[in-house]
Amino acid sequence: MLLLGDDALLLLRDAALIAGKDLRVELRSRVTINQVAPFAVLVLVLFAFALEPDRGLLTRAAAGLFWLAVTFSALLAIQRSFAIESADGARDGLRLSGLDPAGIFLGKAAAVAVELLALEGLLGVGVVVLYDADLQGATLLLATCLAATAGLAAAGTVYGVLAAGVRVRETLLPLLLLPIVAPVVLAATRASEAALGQAATDGWPWVRLLGVFAVIYVAVGALAFGPLLEDA
Amino acid sequence: MRGRIIDGLLGIAAAVTLATTLLLGLRLPPTQEQDEYARLIAVHPPIAWVAYLAFGVMAIASLLWLLPATRSRRWDRLAAASAEVGVVFTSLMLITGAIWGRPTWGVWWVWDARLTLSALMLALLLGYVALRRVSVDTERRALVSAIAGLSAVVVIPVNHFAVTWWRTLHQGRSLAQVAPSSQLDGEYIAVMLVGFVAMTLTFAWLLSRRYRVEALVESLEDVGLATAIEERRREGVEAFA
Numbered sequence: 001m002l003l004l005g006d007d008a009l010l011l012l013r014d015a016a017l018i019a020g021k022d023l024r025v026e027l028r029s030r031v032t033i034n035q036v037a038p039f040a041v042l043v044l045v046l047f048a049f050a051l052e053p054d055r056g057l058l059t060r061a062a063a064g065l066f067w068l069a070v071t072f073s074a075l076l077a078i079q080r081s082f083a084i085e086s087a088d089g090a091r092d093g094l095r096l097s098g099l100d101p102a103g104i105f106l107g108k109a110a111a112v113a114v115e116l117l118a119l120e121g122l123l124g125v126g127v128v129v130l131y132d133a134d135l136q137g138a139t140l141l142l143a144t145c146l147a148a149t150a151g152l153a154a155a156g157t158v159y160g161v162l163a164a165g166v167r168v169r170e171t172l173l174p175l176l177l178l179p180i181v182a183p184v185v186l187a188a189t190r191a192s193e194a195a196l197g198q199a200a201t202d203g204w205p206w207v208r209l210l211g212v213f214a215v216i217y218v219a220v221g222a223l224a225f226g227p228l229l230e231d232a
Numbered sequence: 233m234r235g236r237i238i239d240g241l242l243g244i245a246a247a248v249t250l251a252t253t254l255l256l257g258l259r260l261p262p263t264q265e266q267d268e269y270a271r272l273i274a275v276h277p278p279i280a281w282v283a284y285l286a287f288g289v290m291a292i293a294s295l296l297w298l299l300p301a302t303r304s305r306r307w308d309r310l311a312a313a314s315a316e317v318g319v320v321f322t323s324l325m326l327i328t329g330a331i332w333g334r335p336t337w338g339v340w341w342v343w344d345a346r347l348t349l350s351a352l353m354l355a356l357l358l359g360y361v362a363l364r365r366v367s368v369d370t371e372r373r374a375l376v377s378a379i380a381g382l383s384a385v386v387v388i389p390v391n392h393f394a395v396t397w398w399r400t401l402h403q404g405r406s407l408a409q410v411a412p413s414s415q416l417d418g419e420y421i422a423v424m425l426v427g428f429v430a431m432t433l434t435f436a437w438l439l440s441r442r443y444r445v446e447a448l449v450e451s452l453e454d455v456g457l458a459t460a461i462e463e464r465r466r467e468g469v470e471a472f473a
């Protein structure tokens with residue numbers, strides 16, 4: 001902590017405040033637990049209908065289906081993250097709070113990331129139980145989840161605030177976000193395949209690519225969030 | 233006025249070179265390997281070049297709008313125009329590629345790294361154009377779309393690595409093995425170069441037309457606002473009188 005300057009500490013404090021607020025709202029409203037989590041599991045079940053209940057096929061595709069379910073759920077979590085700011089003039093409150101916009105961005109992204117990690121835990125159980133997946137490389141899998149989730153949450157929060165001001169954001173956000181997070185889905189799937197023993201490749205280069213993606217969008221978000229929030 | 237003359241000259245030059253490409257391209261002899269389809273080389277690579285050019289212009293114009301020193305509505309209009317023309321050319325690139333791929337590879341589409349990147353590029357451009365369509369306020373739209381445009385570009389290197397690794401890790405198929413450019417003779421190259429000039433001129437002409445339309449729409453909005461304010465003011469005066 002001594003290495004960080006006062007500014008960085010303030011930024012982290014602001015981020016923690018916002019993340020705490022968002023997570024408290026989610027815990028009390030239970031929208032993520034009551035709606036997004038069942039939706040994610042339902043997607044896993046629907047994939048089984050699409051791909052024949054042939055266990056071999058589902059097991060081989062488990063990594064990709066897992067990350068598709070996470071990506072679709074992420075869309076809902078991000079919509080939700082900005083829906084709570086649009087009611088009761090919450091965005092004006094946020095703007096007038098004097099918190100650092102970069103801190104607000106980090107906080108909102110962190111709250112989305114925590115929700116997604118919880119969902120990934122649930123979906124992981126689902127994939128093991130429903131698809132008969134074999135979790136071999138636990139370290140690789142954990143690193144993949146952390147890096148991919150950071151990227152999804154950061155990019156999602158950038159596009160969430162981009163689309164926040166417009167009327168048709170529910171349909172616009174997927175069109176904007178899905179091509180952006182396409183490399184995350186691709187890289188996370190390949191790394192998870194390696195971790196599940198479905199591919200004889202090294203998963204770590206993919207994890208590094210996920211890390212680069214996350215760093216890019218954390219930087220974009222930290223720079224762009226101020227003007228975007230100010231003008232909304 | 234001078235702009236109109238340049239516009240007109242650009243349009244004529246584009247039409248003439250496009251017609252030349254068409255005539256010369258159709259008179260190219262069929263090749264042994266690819267038969268009649270080899271002629272697509274007169275249009276497909278030039279269209280692909282313009283698709284990337286349009287994406288690049290959109291990115292640079294977005295950056296210039298974002299930098300405080302160069303911020304001007306002109307860059308916003310240019311980015312908007314370039315993205316829309318880019319959608320047309322990127323779609324044409326994918327369509328002409330598929331028309332060539334079907335007889336040559338036997339399939340309309342392969343999950344080649346370059347094809348996948350182009351498809352993602354089209355999706356990014358469509359998102360950008362859709363974002364512009366739904367924003368109401370001009371200033372807000374300029375900010376939002378400049379950030380969206382630039383953040384679509386910064387992800388391209390990551391996309392590139394992801395799809396390249398993906399395809400090379402799985403199978404070694406690549407466009408290079410079947411690309412027509414490996415055994416081209418002079419006649420084909422000459423027609424392709426005419427095609428490059430024609431498509432670039434067509435892009436410039438479309439870009440300039442679209443830019444002008446964007447400027448007219450903006451001035452119409454400004455005039456509309458001024459008129460509305462004037463009307464309200466008159467109503468107020470009349471109510472007092």
